[in-house]
Amino acid sequence: MATIKEVAKRTGMSPTTVSRVINNHPYVDDKKRKIVLEAMDELGYVPNSSARRLRGQKTNTIAVIISRIVNPFFSHLVDAMEMIAGERGYQLILCDSRLDKERELRHLELLKAKQVDGVILASLQNDWETIKPFTKYGPIVMCNEYDRRAEVPMVRCNQLEGGYIGTRHLIDKGHTKIAYAGGADRIELTRDRWHGFQKAMEESGLTIPQEWTFPSFYGIEDGKNIFHRIYAMQDGPTAIFAGGDEVAAGIIKEAKRFHCRVPDDLAVVGYDDQPLASLIDPGITTIHQPMQLMGTRAMEIMVDMIKNQRNVTFREDILPLELVIRQST
Amino acid sequence: MATIKEVAKRTGMSPTTVSRVINNHPYVDDKKRKIVLEAMDELGYVPNSSARRLRGQKTNTIAVIISRIVNPFFSHLVDAMEMIAGERGYQLILCDSRLDKERELRHLELLKAKQVDGVILASLQNDWETIKPFTKYGPIVMCNEYDRRAEVPMVRCNQLEGGYIGTRHLIDKGHTKIAYAGGADRIELTRDRWHGFQKAMEESGLTIPQEWTFPSFYGIEDGKNIFHRIYAMQDGPTAIFAGGDEVAAGIIKEAKRFHCRVPDDLAVVGYDDQPLASLIDPGITTIHQPMQLMGTRAMEIMVDMIKNQRNVTFREDILPLELVIRQST
DNA sequence: CTGAAAGCGCTTACAG
DNA sequence: CTGAAAGCGCTTACAG
Numbered sequence: 073m074a075t076i077k078e079v080a081k082r083t084g085m086s087p088t089t090v091s092r093v094i095n096n097h098p099y100v101d102d103k104k105r106k107i108v109l110e111a112m113d114e115l116g117y118v119p120n121s122s123a124r125r126l127r128g129q130k131t132n133t134i135a136v137i138i139s140r141i142v143n144p145f146f147s148h149l150v151d152a153m154e155m156i157a158g159e160r161g162y163q164l165i166l167c168d169s170r171l172d173k174e175r176e177l178r179h180l181e182l183l184k185a186k187q188v189d190g191v192i193l194a195s196l197q198n199d200w201e202t203i204k205p206f207t208k209y210g211p212i213v214m215c216n217e218y219d220r221r222a223e224v225p226m227v228r229c230n231q232l233e234g235g236y237i238g239t240r241h242l243i244d245k246g247h248t249k250i251a252y253a254g255g256a257d258r259i260e261l262t263r264d265r266w267h268g269f270q271k272a273m274e275e276s277g278l279t280i281p282q283e284w285t286f287p288s289f290y291g292i293e294d295g296k297n298i299f300h301r302i303y304a305m306q307d308g309p310t311a312i313f314a315g316g317d318e319v320a321a322g323i324i325k326e327a328k329r330f331h332c333r334v335p336d337d338l339a340v341v342g343y344d345d346q347p348l349a350s351l352i353d354p355g356i357t358t359i360h361q362p363m364q365l366m367g368t369r370a371m372e373i374m375v376d377m378i379k380n381q382r383n384v385t386f387r388e389d390i391l392p393l394e395l396v397i398r399q400s401t
Numbered sequence: 402m403a404t405i406k407e408v409a410k411r412t413g414m415s416p417t418t419v420s421r422v423i424n425n426h427p428y429v430d431d432k433k434r435k436i437v438l439e440a441m442d443e444l445g446y447v448p449n450s451s452a453r454r455l456r457g458q459k460t461n462t463i464a465v466i467i468s469r470i471v472n473p474f475f476s477h478l479v480d481a482m483e484m485i486a487g488e489r490g491y492q493l494i495l496c497d498s499r500l501d502k503e504r505e506l507r508h509l510e511l512l513k514a515k516q517v518d519g520v521i522l523a524s525l526q527n528d529w530e531t532i533k534p535f536t537k538y539g540p541i542v543m544c545n546e547y548d549r550r551a552e553v554p555m556v557r558c559n560q561l562e563g564g565y566i567g568t569r570h571l572i573d574k575g576h577t578k579i580a581y582a583g584g585a586d587r588i589e590l591t592r593d594r595w596h597g598f599q600k601a602m603e604e605s606g607l608t609i610p611q612e613w614t615f616p617s618f619y620g621i622e623d624g625k626n627i628f629h630r631i632y633a634m635q636d637g638p639t640a641i642f643a644g645g646d647e648v649a650a651g652i653i654k655e656a657k658r659f660h661c662r663v664p665d666d667l668a669v670v671g672y673d674d675q676p677l678a679s680l681i682d683p684g685i686t687t688i689h690q691p692m693q694l695m696g697t698r699a700m701e702i703m704v705d706m707i708k709n710q711r712n713v714t715f716r717e718d719i720l721p722l723e724l725v726i727r728q729s730t
Numbered sequence: 731c732t733g734a735a736a737g738c739g740c741t742t743a744c745a746g
Numbered sequence: 747c748t749g750a751a752a753g754c755g756c757t758t759a760c761a762g
Contacts, residue, residue: 073515073538075755086733091757099731121516122460123755125451126738133494141483147476154470154497158504163516165462166495168483175487186402187450187492209402292676321680328682347621351650353657353682404739415749420741428747452739455754 074115082111094119134374135165135188136215137179139195143290143318144346145363149194149215152367160375162189171290173197183209189378192370193217196259211377215370216361219260223386225377227370231261234359234393235268238313238341241357243276245401247311247339251284253298254315254343262287262315269313284309295322302338303330311339311401317346320356324400340400355398362391403444411440423448463703464494464517465544466508468524472619472647473675474692478523478544481696489704491518500619502526512538518707521699522546525588540706544699545690548589552715554706556699560590563688563722564597567642567670570686572605574730576640576668579607582615582627583644583672591616591644598642613638624651631667632659640668640730646675649685653729669729684727691720 076094080087085104092100093108111117125131136153138146150166157164165188167179176197182188183206190210193203196217206212207224214226235254242250252269255262273280283305286298295318302308314320320342327334334340334354342349342358349356369389405423409416414433421429422437440446454460465482467475479495486493494517496508505526511517512535519539522532525546535541536553543555564583571579581598584591602609612634615627624647631637643649649671656663663669663683671678674689698718 073513076757077755087756088733088758089731092732095757101731104731116513118510118513120455120755121511121514122451122454122458123738124757126449126455126740126754127756127758129451129738131451140480141470142473142476142480144471144473144476147471147473150495151469151471151497154495155499158497163511164495166479166483166493168480168487170484181447182450182492184402184445184447185450292680325680348677348680351621351654351677352680405741406739416740417742417749418747421748424741430747433747449739452754453741455738455756456740456742458754 073120074117075120076117079108079111079115079117082115083107129186130378131187131189132161133163133165133188134190134192134371134378135167135179135182136192137167137169137176137195139169139171139197140290141166141168143316144348145316145344145361146194148346148363149367152364153192153371156368156371156375160371162375169195169197171195171197177202180206183212186210190374192374194370196261211374213370213374213377215366217259217261218388225373225385225387225389227366227373227389227391228261229361229366229391229393231264231393232268232271234343234361235265235270235313236272237268237393237395238343238359239269239272241395241397242311242313242339242341242401243272243278245311245335245339248276248278249284249309249311250278250280251286251302251309251312252280253286253289253312253319255287255289265315289319290316292318292322292325295319295324296326297322299323299326299330299332303327303332310337311335311341313341315343317342317344317349317356317358320358320400321348321352324352324354324356335399335401342400345396349396350398354400357398357401358396360394360396365391402449403446404449405446408437408440408444408446411444412436458515459707460516460518461490462492462494462517463519463521463700463707464496464508464511465521466496466498466505466524468498468500468526469619470495470497472645473677474645474673474690475523477675477692478696481693482521482700485697485700485704489700491704498524498526500524500526506531509535512541515539519703521703523699525590540703542699542703542706544695546588546590547717554699554702554714554716554718556695556702556718556720557590558690558695558720558722560593560722561597561600563672563690564594564642565601566597566722566724567672567688568598568601570724570726570730571640571642571668571670572601572607574640574664574668577605577607578613578638578640579609580613580615580631580638580641581609582618582641582648584616584618594644618648619645621647621651621654624648624653625655626651628652628655628659628661632656632661639666640664640670642670644672646671646673646678646685646687649687649729650677650681653681653683653685664728664730671729674725678725679727683729686727686730687725689723689725694720
């Protein structure tokens with residue numbers, strides 16, 4: 073393919089001048105500018121991205137780490153991010169950790185190799201201590217996930233509140249035997265949500281049997297399994313707070329199959345407010361997360377950080393969470 | 402950050418030797434190799450990706466163009482692609498055309514700028530004539546989409562058959578008044594599907610009123626709109642072949658809201674077999690597309706093409722399509 | 731307004 | 747087995 077040298081030779085000008093034209097510098101004679109532009113056009117010249125990267129020490133590329141793109145929560149997040157990145161002149165590299173610590177770390181290496189200008193962490197498998205060393209190689213922004221020890225910008229929701237309002241709603245509906253499938257991992261997000269659940273339960277003097285908590289469940293199939301475990305119980309829960317709408321949908325689907333009535337026999341609260349939640353029957357009562365807003369905000373902060381080069385300042389954007397009541401409760 | 406020079410200086414060796422160690426070349430003294438590896442470790446050295454790209458004239462990056470990541474069909478496709486790309490040492494750039502011709506073209510420019518080694522086209526907004534010039538800048542693989550004039554590898558399904566078996570099924574169920582919402586664009590995929598529909602209809606001597614065809618509809622909201630247009634008709638269709646499960650879900654959702662029984666008053670056939678199809682009630686009878694297989698196959702072909710450098714040979718992989726019968730028909 | 735020169739950080743013939 | 751040199755294709759001081 074044509075290089076800047078060839079354009080220079082063809083026009084009888086120096087590579088410097090051609091470069092100035094490419095980059096829209098002022099102080100280039102208008103006639104020469106036109107001649108160069110024509111030559112570029114004729115040769116089908118496009119500046120080589122690798123050379124620009126090396127020379128300019130930036131890549132105009134941002135990596136976003138998620139755990140599973142087929143989860144609508146993430147695909148909506150990524151959709152918003154891709155939109156903003158495009159508008160601001162950045163490319164987006166999709167990194168799926170698939171809930172694997174090693175993969176997550178390997179993706180963070182992109183920062184070290186200067187393969188991206190920044191990383192948005194929308195999924196978190198490793199401890200903050202493990203992530204921290206990467207911050208010196210470039211900006212990291214957390215989106216959805218968070219960790220109190222992290223001194224990077226975080227765009228997230230108040231998960232404690234989310235856990236609380238969902239549970240509160242079930243209690244208000246008269247339930248006292250409530251199961252929880254939100255996860256209770258090392259991760260702060262799930263821990264907070266769990267604390268919100270606990271808080272609501274304790275306020276009402278309700279107990280939480282160990283067998284009614286289901287950590288680390290994510291997909292539709294997981295939801296089906298949970299239903300079966302509950303269904304097999306003597307004197308089991310009458311309601312369940314699920315960690316995501318997919319899990320909730322799986323529970324509901326299977327409940328119907330076994331003629332267990334939702335919400336009469338088992339009430340279900342989901343999380344996210346994915347399109348799915350209003351499509352299935354009964355509609356899922358759920359905690360609405362502002363996915364688009366989170367994605368947009370996180371990407372905007374990332375781009376600003378890259379462009380301003382100014383040192384990463386810690387900040388927290390806490391976005392509102394909302395209970396959406398449908399027919400599953 | 403540390404460069405190869407600094408590693409060389411620290412070890413007293415030449416950059417050449419360090420480079421050999423990095424790239425696992427044979428013919429490096431074992432002791433020296435160890436010393437270099439230690440120094441790299443101490444300095445936290447990681448080879449600069451931009452320099453490698455420029456020097457090696459490759460990027461180890463592949464772009465995938467889709468039209469909407471929040472469509473589960475595409476997120477499943479991308480999921481499979483990301484997996485294979487990762488295994489083979491490639492990064493994936495997510496390019497959303499958002500059904501916009503200009504955006505699609507801008508994404509194809511990545512190939513010209515040598516910003517990616519290849520492009521997988523899983524969405525097609527432009528005519529082949531417009532795409533064709535890009536093929537001389539690097540490998541292009543079509544996935545899902547296709548065009549008879551294109552001389553690039555294509556991994557796809559027989560959409561004519563898909564249109565046919567879905568329609569045939571409705572006819573077998575006794576329907577004679579069948580609407581079509583599969584799109585009927587310039588794009589070969591939708592045109593073939595439409596021809597399959599026509600073929601089945603003609604075989605049974607059925608006519609297709611103009612007002613019963615709905616081109617260019619994609620999402621859940623579109624499905625709802627279609628339902629309303631049908632619902633408002635005097636003597637309207639008793640069945641509809643929708644272009645995707647999201648459209649089908651929208652139709653069904655709204656039908657239920659207006660007490661129009663599915664399938665008794667209106668039978669619905671979807672397309673894709675997204676998870677959604679089996680979750681909603683009634684379950685969507687649909688045409689199963691092997692999304693994972695398509696994504697995997699397309700990415701494998703792409704990587705092979707890049708690695709072998711051998712000239713793109715035209716080939717077509719036609720994957721099976723299958724009718725999945727549920728309760729919506 | 732314009733150009734010669736240096737350099738971004740690698741890798742690969744080439745010579746030894 | 748090892749190193750000096752060239753070069754991938756740009757852009758940016760610097761000098762004019």
